[in-house]
Amino acid sequence: MNLKKRTMYLLGAVLLVLAFASCGSAKAMDSFTLGLPADAKSLDPHQSVDTMSFAVTKHINEALVTVDCKTKEIVPVLVETWEMVDPQTYKFFLKKGVKFHNGEEFTAEDVVFSLTRAASPASVHAGSRGKYIDKDGFQIIDNYTVIVKTNGPVGGFLESMKHPYASIFSKKAVEEAGEEYFRHPVGTGPFKFKSWVKGERIELEAFDDYHGEKANFKNFTILVLPDASSRVIALETGKVDMIYAVPASDFDRLKNSDKAQAVKAQGLCLIYLGMNTQKKPLDDPRVRLAIEYAINKEAYDAVVYQNNSSQPDGPLVPASTFTPENVKKYPFDPEKAKALLAEAGYKDGITLELWISNYEDRVNGATVIQSMLGQIGIKTNIQVFESGVFDTRVKTNEQDLIISTWGMQTNRDAGQFWLSLFHSGSIGSTNWTALKDSVVDEGINEVNKTIDKAERKILFQKIWDRLDELHPMVALSVPNELYGTKIGLVGLEEFCDGRLNYLGNLSLKD
Known part of the structure; x- marks a missing residue:
């Protein structure tokens, strides 16, 4: 980050403070209590993909950078500044005087330790975000300067570095406590x-x-x-x-x-109906397209979210860094859905299992989907799991259908979003449609190592068009x-x- 940007960031922070000071006084509270619909699954950000876990860990741990809510620019947290040495080399100048909750000082060793762990095969993110970090490319210049290398150029790398998976832990504390560390985590957070x-x-x-x-x-x-x-x-x-x-x-x-x-x-979360693309009869794109036509998305939003939502055009949320062109629409058309099923050899109907977690909107949504699919001859048996069990079960890819969600809260880059949802390398972790397609894989690999924005836009569109041909999911809603x-x-x-x-x-x- 150059001096001009750093100066403007500091000026913006000062102006924000002054703005709040002029808008009337507010008083601090001694305590604050938050009610959540589910417990955290883990206090280890390298093993978490759920909102409830991140809601807790983001108060305990910090990454090197974050995003400014107003400017949408990447700004420092545990660093003073950084520079891109070349398209796959970043030098971070760490903030001095930062302490972990156990009193240990934050240094470059903690950065290398934490990011190495984030990229390790044991991390739930290893198949997606972690794959871009070169685990052998770290270089500690001194206690407050570290070089991080990527496995080739990575478009949106700094955007991904604000994700909770990039949280920095105390190397000494983790090594002393082992996995017990994440039952009593020690971070640098507030x-x-x-x-x-x-x-x-x-x-x-x-x-x-x-x-x-x-x-x-x-x-x-x-x-x-x-x-x-x-x-x-x-x-x-x-x-x-x-x-x-x-x-x-x-x-x-x-x-x-x-x-x-x-x-x-x-909202920044896509609610989707995922279809197991490797399991009959859903391995046939015609069956998946039939299901798309069978869903009345407006009715779904009205029943499940009382219209407190927006309807996506496909597997992205409106706030994404990429907006597709020439979007194909798939309006509610049960007769066309029946014709596609018949063409695929299932005119007498099929029976599928629909897996969901026990969140209220998933339960309500499953009932709506069950009714709509029933109208075209698809019988669905709904299986409800506690949310933690659900996240474990879907990684086995034994399901037929799921209603689930994936968000862009921590990274609005479409390449990273699709990497998690559709890359074959994410099967068994976050790719819950089991999609395995060379065109999609190659497109995601290419866009995520491309820096030029114009080139990335062209690549994004190619991936979008291919996903539109494959129909691995029905994009249902983006609830507020x-x-x-x-x-x-x-x-x-x-x-x-x-x-x-x-x-x-x-x-x-x-």
Whole structure:
């Protein structure tokens, strides 16, 4: 990052502080309680892909960089600055005086250790983001300067480095504690870990020696409240200060409540119906296209999300860095769906299993899909799994259909998004349609090592067109993120990643 950009970033930060100072006073809170619909699956960001885990770990751990919500530019966190030496070599100049929660100083050794671990085969991200880091290419210049190499040029590399998978851990603490470290994680973030009663609560506490702006509250409690109605009641009765995943059916009521307030943010998560492309009869593209035509997406949104959502044109969210051209539309057409099934040899219908996690919108959505597919002769048996079990089971690729989600909260680059969802190297980790196509693989490989934006756009379009031919999934919806908070809570308008961002900046109107 050059001096001019660094200066403008600092100026913007000062102006933002002044803007808040002129907009009325706010007061800090001693404690803050958040209600979530599910527990964190892991406090190890290298083994997590779920929102609930990231909602916790992003308060404990930090990556080298993040994104500025207003400018959308990559900005420093654990670095002072950086420079791209060549298209596959980055030099990071680390921030001095940063401490881990155990008192150890943050150095280049911790960076190399953490990113090596992130790229290792044991990491859930190894087949996607981690594959681009050259594990043998690190070079420590001194305690505060480190070189990170990639396996060839990587378009959007810095964007990927703000992902939780790039979190930096204390090398010494991990080596001393082993895997127990992630039951009691130690980071550089604004909050330190206190306790975790699985399935019930996680307790965090503000870190007094945090290197950045201190949190506005000392004690941070995350309560696990799986029942949606119970979450809303907990908010209205003051048991919690904020809830995530407000049911769409309760959102309008909260907007008019004198006990709580409702907040909406643009969604960055694609809800999709995934089809196992390697399992009969779904290995036939005609069957997959028939299912596409059988789904009335407007009705799906109306029933499941009460229209608090937007409809995607395909396997991307509107906020992606790439916007496709000449998008083909697949309107609701059950007669065409029946004809395609007959053409594929299934005029008498088929029976499929539909796997879902136990989130309310998945359960409601599965019922809608079951009804729609039934109209064209496809019988679906719905299997509901606890969310953690679901994430484990789908990696086996034994399912026929799934309703699931993938988000762009931490990286809006289409190449990284498709790498996770459709690259054959991600089968067994995050590619839950088991798509294995050489054109898609080669396109993703090429776009993710291309730096030039114009060239990337051409490559993105080619991948999009090929995915359109293959139909590995039906893009169902991009739901808005719906929150509920206590009256007077401010700071949520700064959210920019579509889901739970850092919450330590929240405060109450005085």
